[in-house]
Amino acid sequence: MTAVDDRPTTEVGTARVRKEDQRLITGRTKWTDNIQLPGMLHLAMVRSPFAHANIGAIDTTAAQDAEGVVAVFTGKDLADDQGVNINAWPITPDQLTPTHLPVAVERVACAGEIVAVVVARSAAAARDAAELVDVEWAELPAVLDLKEAAADAVLAHPDLGTNKSALWRLDSAEQGSGGDVDEAIAKARESGIVIEREYRQQRLIPAFMEPRSTVVDPTGEQLVVWSSTQVPHILRFALAATTGVPESKIRVIAPDVGGGFGGKLQTTPEEFATFAVARRLGKPCKYTETRSETMISCHHGRDQWQKLTLSAEKDGTVTGLKVELLADLGAYVAIVGGGVPVLGAWMFNSIYKFPAYQFNCQTVLTNKTWVDAYRGAGRPEATFAIERMMDELAAEVGADPIAIREKNWITHEEFPFTTVAGMTYDSGNYEAATAKALELFGYDELREEQRRRRESGDPVQLGIGVSTFTEMCGLAPSRVLGSLSYGAGGWESASIRMLATGTVEVVSGATPHGQGHETAWSQIVADRLGVPFENVEVLHGDTQVAPKGLDTYGSRSLVVGGEAIVRAADKVIEKARPIAAHLLEASVDDIEFESGRFTVKGTDQGMGLTDLALAAFTCHNFPEGVEPNLDADATYDPVAFSFPHGTHLCAMEVDTETGATTMRKYVCVDDIGTIINPLIVEGQVHGGLVQGIAQALWEEAVFDDQGTLVSGSFVDYTLPTSADTISFVTDHTSSPSTTNTLGTKGVGEAGTIASTPAVVNAVVDAIRHLGIDDIQMPCTPERVWRAIQSAGESSGGSVPEQAQEHFAAGGLNQDPGAGSPEPPTASTTAGENA
């Protein structure tokens, strides 16, 4: 049995359609909520309607008496063994980290916190009975505004004495990676250019499509937990570490998971509560949240104020960048917590050669939903800020935004390049990606059209936005994480099992939720071992099957997990080599391996790898002292972060009479090194772009002054629809990474990171001639219109934060006119104004 057939010469680089689709397109799926077990009970959560309150007496008698109700547990009832929701990255040794109990006992610090759990025979009965739980609340003053919180007038956690959790700084002069930023700024104030801006990163909601669900089955020797999570291994660790249940008694399974985007990179109160209740009752328990519960209780993302000072010479050569962030943690320091904004520390300088740099991040507690990783986690915020600032610098100098970037970016001859923040970028070619993007975009023609429209005073103005981003992903060398006090390593693990009948099992510690790992890993292994793509089975997401893993987030799966697979495959070959030599009666030194076949140098003798797997299974004729199996494990600790980059160009039309914005064209050229599967990459880029564009134009988590989430459902939280978006032009250049075998770079977050500033730059560019240099995100027609109305007076187009109306009669999602007499009705539909 040889492995050579009519498959493509190499799988890597082939646009394979995905293996995992078959079950997903036919409804043969295993979402956690689909799981039914004999005797299963259902949970409903009683949640706080208040942003901050002491919990008085809880009367559960009526709920307890309701039909079908098995039990009601308050926080007090579960206090001894419910565990605690951990923060895994204390960013400073003195970080203030309020205790985060899954079910609150004495006090709630944000709306939506769980105070009691109702258990019943059906989800409907549990929900009905939850309404009957009577909680005596003693409301406390709540602090909701980030800047007010930083002033400590009202405390989110009175016992802590302050809302300031941690202050984290990176200073290039202090760490020896660059000059003194204050000197650079002082010098520029005398004889150069200083640009000072403050940008708002609004709060977003990850809004994966599958609401979270957890099933816990305590009826076997191990407690089995199914959960809609990105991080089954981390969940298992956290449950064991904080509940006292030995890790070996816990098995966690992430079955089909319907999206995450960082939102399922959490160990949640709901998971812990379900675990505790199932242990108490000895019965399988399920909890599935409603969408409204997702919106308030799944962690949110972003939420920063960014104060930026950029210094430059008169000709636009940058000399320094100072960043001062206020980052909202929400009510608790979530699992990555303050680490999210800190991940931006190495990215504000981006692709530019700043000689001096300083990054300061003050994390702040408020009485709102906790904030953690959302697609990009810290890098979109950084990229937004620097790409907006480069446009401001271009405007100040009177240069084209591309030219100002070109003047300051790292040229391709300069790689590897150690930045002012201390990161070493292994490879890249900003010139090549930009040249390709400009051409695909028709940059010069669009600039010409922009000029014409300006001159003719067209009410619909055209703006062009540039974003030449890089990012760092693929967390990361464990020793680096250790030096930052991150609570875990950055390694990933893989196993390859050579089955007797010729198929191959690949076990990965990375846990996908839509990324297409099963397909991509099969391609890598098919090439490496010379076996057919179809004969590779990828297993993941179950701590019993894949016992070691650090899961999927931060665009790490391919660059870290993929490398572990490559190394495991190489070990299989090395293990098989002496066996091949024995069976072919040749010296090991004469054995060569290519395309799935071992051959004896200079002869036509050979044998397939899969034949050796069968030989290992029978073990009838094996060399002395060699173990009879070809299977191999590898755990890979990355040597560096991964630095994809790209150039994104966006053309927006802005109706100056209504404030409506219309995306006219979007082109991106990403350099992600070697591409394993172009089809999957394209999908990642498309989805990423829309999430980033949505931050620029539509999405915002809005709380009212009581701390109630106003945009708490899909009616008010305006996710983009197919009618709001356009088709993008995506392409690639390639500078293979030099820090992993395949030359790959992460792609999962690139689109989201790059697109937000491209869009806002385009909107601002369309109306800059009116005296506008900023529109606060999301750039709704109302904000754009107000900015135009007050042009020249103030920047930002700030309006009181309020939820957008959604699904107005006869309108599209983002119909700004709905429900308010002004500004004039307009829509943000792609193409409508074109």
Next chain:
Amino acid sequence: MTRISVKVDGVRYSDDVEPRTLLVHYLRETLGKVGTVVGCDTSNCGACTVHVDGRSVKSCNMLAVQADGREVTTIEGIATDGGLHPMQQAFHECHALQCGYCTPGMIMQAIDLVGENPDASEEEIREGMEGNLCRCTGYQNIVRAVQQAAGVMAGQAASSSQAGE
């Protein structure tokens, strides 16, 4: 409890349901048709879309009792003779799904859309799919898939009408 009779994916069922039971919960919990999923509680996401008497319906927006005497088709009932429906095939080939959670609803809505408007333009497809949210794909490949399937379905309709003549 109210007794309903309903045909789902070609099978006849008769069940007692609470009058407040939503069709989607009847499908998932009583019939085990868990291929149809729930994504929201405000009828915005379309993840629960099925066909009732051949037209797409958000099954979270309809009571099970309203389906009495009617015929429901879910994502589990559209593949025929072991072959995928052209829309399923197109979603696969065009990489129109990532996590796949929105996919059952997307496919059911898309089949209805193409049935109503076989020559839909990109803009018409984008507007026709507006009630179905996807957080993963950015919609571009979904639009491509609907276009591709529309072509295949038109071809099939033409050949079956010829065969019928």
